[in-house]
Amino acid sequence: MELRAWCAALCAGTMGLVGCGGGAGTNQDSGSPGAGGPGAGGHGQGGDVFGQGGNIFGQGGGSIGNGANGASGGTGGNGPNGSGCQHVDVVFALDNSSSMREEKQSMREVVFPAFAQALLDISGIQDFRAAVLDACPRPANFHTRGVGGDCSFQSGKSWMESSSTDILGEFECAADVYSNDVECSSNNDDEQPASSVAAALEPPFSNEENAGFLREDALLVVVAITDEDEQPVPRQQPQAIHDRLVAVKGDAKNVVFLGIGGKTDCEGAYGSADEAEDMQRLVDTFAADNRGFFWDLCEGRLEDGLTNALTAIEEACEEFVPVVN
Template sequence: MRRAILRLVPRLASLAALLALAACNGGGGQEMVFGTSITATPMGTTSSGSSTSTSTTSAESSTSTSADISSSSASSTGTSGAIPDLGLIPDGGDGPPPGCKGKVDFLFTISSHPTMEIKQARLKASFPGFMATLESEFADFDYHILSSNTSGLWGYPSCVGCQDVCAELPEYPCGTSPEPCDSIRGAGVTYPIGKHASNQRCELASGLRYITAGQPMIEDAFTCIASMGTNGADGVAETTVLALADDLDAPGACNEGFLREDALLVVVAIQDTYDQGSQGTAEDWRDALVEAKGGDADAVVLLVISTDKDEPQGLCGYHPGTEHELRTWTELMQPNALFGSICAEGYDDYFATVAKMIKSQCDVFVPQ
């Protein structure tokens, strides 16, 4: 709407000038007929419930305007003060939007439910191709990648008193001291723990709790922060909301600097169960994403990979009767959102589609 209004300013100024000329003519029997039709209509409701309006000038109306002016001018030939034929009034416009210029903030919220081992493996396998596609699209690909803590827990009571390793979890070293943000839900994960987890401090060159552009061996770094294990934590929607809240993104907080005003936000939430444990509703989760980007729903792209048992043709089987809030969340974020079945053999196609969404939205992105 803002860009459309700006484009109208020079047009209206030109019309005003023509009216002024007509007035100076004292009328002279000439009649100016302006057929310009400007219609502002709300676009289909997006995730924020807000709408974008478009202003259009029909070609037919413009042609009519030009013909009327030309006719008026012709009837005044040889008359002092005749209005010249100006033709179509140029649209000054305000130039193309600035775009995100390759700046993208990726937030991954990954369930560590006991059945998530193979799904996490599929996610990690899709990552290299996804990043390669985006690098080919953006000359200056400037990314932040954060994997949020879904459990809010760190450590195991059974490790107390261990000297070397825990007998029950031989891959997890005892005696490691947690950092302050390790046990905060929604904070970036740098030491995933548990069965099938990384169980080590991930080496992030940024020194922050998320990966930044220029990270050496980025695939290894992502594999480390995305290997959440299977310690039973769900609630990816609520964790997403927490990760984007001011409490965690403020200066000095765990996720400080992750969200950038001039970057597109891409959220990937993956959970193989219905998200019945998250606080709030799909509308609340939608609002949180939009609020994180200053009220601009078009500055967010959402990918949800979850069970599709609510669909008759679902890959996970069909078990009707349960409301799927994660699917509703995705639908509320349309058209910049995609829902994928977690039971697919691979997630490459989902990420390829999302890569196209990111490129498209980045091109029209206007920082708030």
């Protein structure tokens, strides 16, 4: 599928991110009226690629009590008691070992740019931010440069903001992962993407290099990719990594985790991949709350993995309630 066609499909699927007040559609031209309670919109728009009713014509109340300005006018939410997703914080962690050349090329040239464009095309979402790091947690700072040099994020931060006028260029730069400053030995200790995200969102990095990234009223989406397996150093069980990621958001339902790796040992579209047993077990810990999704590298087409993960993002957005510490 060419980029333009895929992006259109992804944009349609991602409409579920902001469909927090409409009723369920049935892949028809129009869905049932919104039924989200006091924050519901007047009309739910019908069928996206998941058969769900979005509601750009009157979105429900947001997590901070703001109704969206749909064409048919949604009413406001219930202030702090409102629920819904209007902000999204995304972290991509990419194994940067030499065997990942094909995957990195796809992320850089197709997946990252298309995902950024899809987020920009969402009607109703207030904003998003996105950060990139490799699979070594030493250091677990977000990347502000690619192999070609500094990415010059317009945000002036170590992450990208949706307000950037060059968000596609910023994604392309950051996806060309530069990791010559890591302290990992490259002896399997640089293949722990999920652990790296957890470290990036915890002290000391959350108080220093990555300070200010996480927002209390934003859904956290983690995308971790490796062609081997999650190999934490020191060793941790998948449940422990899950608990670390959930702790930074206060509620398991406020985190969506997409793990990308080999379902089995294979020679796939991106070359060889080892069975990512621990990555699959980690996804399973999130799947208990319908927040986990695994994509098999052996199948190729990383863009399809993100598209399919939007079902989990959609549900998480509908149920999101900020936890104020």
